[in-house]
Amino acid sequence: MIEIGIVEDNVKIRNLIQRYLDMQEAMSCKAAMDSVEEMLEYLDKHDPPNVMLMDIQLPGMSGIKGIEIIKEKYPEIEIIMLTIYHDSHKIFDSLVAGASGYLLKHTSLPEIKESIENLMEGGAPMSPQIARKVIQHFTKPEPKKAPESNLTSREQDIVNGLVDGLSYKLIADRFDISIDTVRAHIRNIYKKLHVNSKAEVIAKSLRGEI
């Protein structure tokens, strides 16, 4: 028997989903609240459900904040977002907060039921449009920005020294060259990267822009 919880402030929708799911053979839906706060109170006094359907726009605490708190206290609860929002920010914030699925509200009751079953079998239910955005998240980072700053290998050595937090003196020691040579290299590095401080070189390097 899969125990299901619902946090949704629209009474009609909430009741509809609750009744439908509770009616299913292998499902039980007792906890249906209209705010995260109420659900937390409920969880304090009852056994936690296996799955929770969660809206984002809610009175009081947002559903995203709600995921964080619920996942913190009851990590075993699997949370599926059920919302009208399909903007990347809300999607990714939800996933980062710990949601295991993300459905849009036009999802039909039988599809919600399937999604819950899917989730219990190790899947991650998502509306197709959501899946698309999630996947695009990986493809997007393509825009190759770095025109490769052709530093010589020695210059790269020096940069590594800087990133390691070394002073000119220590870099000189590390490569067994004079501190003036280090200065010379750094001067050239600054020219090539169009910067004028260690700080910027380190930042660029750690951001993968070198």
Next chain:
Amino acid sequence: MIEIGIVEDNVKIRNLIQRYLDMQEAMSCKAAMDSVEEMLEYLDKHDPPNVMLMDIQLPGMSGIKGIEIIKEKYPEIEIIMLTIYHDSHKIFDSLVAGASGYLLKHTSLPEIKESIENLMEGGAPMSPQIARKVIQHFTKPEPKKAPESNLTSREQDIVNGLVDGLSYKLIADRFDISIDTVRAHIRNIYKKLHVNSKAEVIAKSLRGEI
């Protein structure tokens, strides 16, 4: 009519899928090759299909390399991986390379057909296990190792200034405080982080250790 291409080296599987899809009302599957190289030759001489099913383990070029090349030359082709591999690396490499979907090979023929339709409607077909891994990718970054270096919010501001490559003077300007105050904060930051140079603070910060 959806035109479909297949790159799959197992002849039995390839023929099975090709025949099944070609038999569908709104689908046509003419191009079925057993290597990326052959598919590229084919694409040179024919109109590109709308969707391509691609294996990963192939004779010659790997399917992942294949995505890159095909997406480069024919960005309008949507690629669905169809493979036995479910390890994170292969999944993410495929998505980064430009795949729009990822199915495991035990997927049934009708499900493959549905996935293609789903894709054409803006979805991103994935086997449930794959979706799960993709979503976990967002949740994973949690493992907070950092013992939280309890910097005050003002100190964090200063750190951000450093990371932005600003000098003490500019940081003072940014927050409208005196340069001596900046020094004071930096002194405290160094103590808390056990470092003694801007460089180390920037490095720590960009490594997520603050």
Next chain:
DNA sequence: TATCTCTTCGCATAAATATGCGATTTGTCG
């Protein structure tokens, strides 16, 4: 051979950073 780039080194100086010591103000909390 003549010309480049890379790497090395030196000297000099202005600017920025690191650090010590001390002080005031404003909250918060027991």
Next chain:
DNA sequence: CGACAAATCGCATATTTATGCGAAGAGATA
């Protein structure tokens, strides 16, 4: 109230950086 943390500011000084100018050897290349 008294103790304490956080943020503010000042002054002094030793180090480190940033940058200008110049030079020389090794190796690659036209």
